[in-house]
Amino acid sequence: MAAASADLLELVTAHRGVRHDLGDGDQGQLTEIKRFFEQQRGSKPLDTAVRCYRNPWLKDWYQGGENTDQDWYCLDQERWMLYEYIFFLYRVKLPTFLCEPQPVKSRPFIYVQVPVDLTKIPDDHEYLRLQPEARHWNLIPQALKCDFLEPFVHALAWASARRIESATSSHLVLILDSSGYSCHLGGHTLSFRISVPEFCVSRQTALNVAKDAVQFLRRRRLASEPWVNLENVESIVRQEAFGEDMWHPLVYCCWSGRYMQEARLLEPFALLHVVLDGDRFEYEPLEELTRSLKREEWIRLGSTWSESPYESVVNEAGRGLCRPTSFGVAKRDLMSVSHG
Helix, strand or coil: CHHHHHHHHHHHHHHHCCCCCCCHHHHHHHHHHHHHHHHHECCCCCCCCCEEEECCCCCCCCCCCCCCCCEEEECHHHHHHHHHHHHHHHHCCCCCCCEEECCCEECCEEEEEEECCHHHCCCCCHHHHHCCHHHHHCCCCHHHHHHHHHHHHHHHHHHHHHHCCCCCCEEEEEEEECCEEECCCCEEEEEEEEECCCCCEEHHHHHHHHHHHHHHHHHHCCCCECCECCCCHHHHECHHHHCCCCEEECCCCEEECCCCEEEEECEEEEEEEEEEECCEEEEEECHHHHHHCCHHHHHHHCCCECCCCCCCCCHHHHHCCCCCECHHHHHHHHHHCCCC
16 A cells, blocks of 8 residues: 555656655555546536536546546536535646536626736835735735626626526626736736526526626726726627536636636635625625535635525625625725635
8 A cells, every 4th residue: 555655646746746745644645546547538428417627628637538628527416525525636736627518508708817027016006015925925915806706796787687587786797817927918808707696597697797888888998097998898808608518717726818728727706795785796705604614615615607696605604704894894804804
């Protein structure tokens, strides 16, 4: 057994290098994970409750056979085990590139992505006064992310209320963050997946919601800054996310683009209660609920898939925790929430 564990650790190192936090006591968990993936690999079962996952890029340490483009299939009860393994690998700095296919029934969502030039942020700007270490470590300041996100959250909430018959003026919005340095773009990028986890809609309706959000943003005419250009909202809200061949990364997995893999993790950023009242837009970060959610619940909540309305683990609990406030106050609260 010791020899087999050592061989497995060598296999992990051969595929992923030595920059991980695996300890001597983790080798049994690696063996369990590899066995799990071997059992789930194969042709698509007939059971419609089965969910498919794929690693669309590299052949990783847990994959057997010669084909790199493998599929794994999990029943509902097996998905929770998969989520636990995903978070374990994230915690030891061996995140996977696992994705799920374009959903037939989806939560309303949008991807937003735009390059950001950190060198053009003045040293005395509020962003760097609030987070002075951002300059030293070449990080995108949290306050910049919050300012960038506000109109896009507003747009998705407005478009969902407009398109979905059962929607009200008050609902939850989830923000997942994959911002960071992009190898593909050759620079830093603001990159988020924003979704409304309470609703279940067709792919066409999800696309229509995204198109309505773009029209909302065009009418609003977003103001650009020297470090980020917001003029072309059509290019910021990624329409290709609704293509039939699109695969969506799971939470705590690395981003996998169409042409190259990116070492940018998709991580929870915020869970908000949003209220629309005419032209007024308010939100409240659900801090207590954010801290109480288990890691595997974040993975389920962050999926683009939805089997039925109000599937979310946060719906009923979330309603009683929020007191919507103005954007400025909520922004400060949002920056103080720990999502780690």
